[in-house]
Amino acid sequence: MSEQTKAGATITVEIWRGREDGHFDSFSVPHEEKQTILDVVTYIQRRIDPTVSYRFACRIGMCGSCAMMVNGAPRWTCRTHASKVLKDGKIRLQPLRNLPVIKDLVTDMTVFFDKWQKAGGRFEPSQPGSQEFAEVSPESKERAAASAGIECIGCGVCYAACDVVAWNPDYLGPAQLNRAWTLVNDVRDADRKGHLAAVAVDAGCHACHSHQNCTRYCPKSLNPTASIAGLKRATMTAALKGDL
């Protein structure tokens, strides 16, 4: 892990300090091979400036808590190698875009998860308390659509990448709509029409421009754009049938 790439090579790391108003502090960190951005921030916090605030938990790309803007792009920092994103030996770190800043690299994710609920992201069991396994064919169209979107870790990278969120703060957001689409396709859910109704609102799925920035940056290679396109089709069909 810790063999030095070039003896003495260092990276210049600029870190946002403060809240919405703030400044960048610059740090010099030894460059190591296979060092992640999260390793870099941890190095700074443990060895140079213990007042730097950031967030992480699993360090293996599961919890979704470590996302930040890295040289202007949203990334999960525990699985992003510094050498891959270095620009002229420099890394600039900022808190995730489109979210209020608490301090330094830490954002307030409340609105992100509130929108999760607003978009109807809660599973409604059709057989509560059932001990039986629900039989869902892996080949069915619905299962395939749900599977395609199910691995979301809630990291907020897509939310930070989405310009529509920046333009319209009420927009439900790519991760939230992707989640809704998995439930619309979940044959065990008791209120699939309810899920459609939750997203067919002002600043809902129809506000998406399909410009695919969410898909480009999603670290789990999910395709929220495709999920949202699915929601647009499904809500349109339901509305034309008079079901919505």
Next chain:
Amino acid sequence: MSGRIELWLYVAQRLSAMVLAPLVIVHIATIIYAIRDGLTAAEILGRTEGSILWAGFYGLFVAAAAVHGAIGLRTILREMTAWRGRSLDVAASAFCLMILVMGFRAVGAVT
């Protein structure tokens, strides 16, 4: 119902786009054909005057463009400015109406 406005506008936007696509192609093809040896008002009027086909063609064109343009303009304004709500909806409807009136006047004048 008001919560579904975005959905119906989306439907109208898609449908008007589907109508516009072939009309625009025919429109551009006609332009290229019409200017092949100079463009005169007489030539255009000779083609369009008294033609129910061209009147129908451009009548439909105007209607689809008015709907499509107004919805698009409303979306752009909602995203790029702080203008939302009823006053914007009224303004977008007025824009739609203006295109309809001006467009149908033009169609009436050449057919």
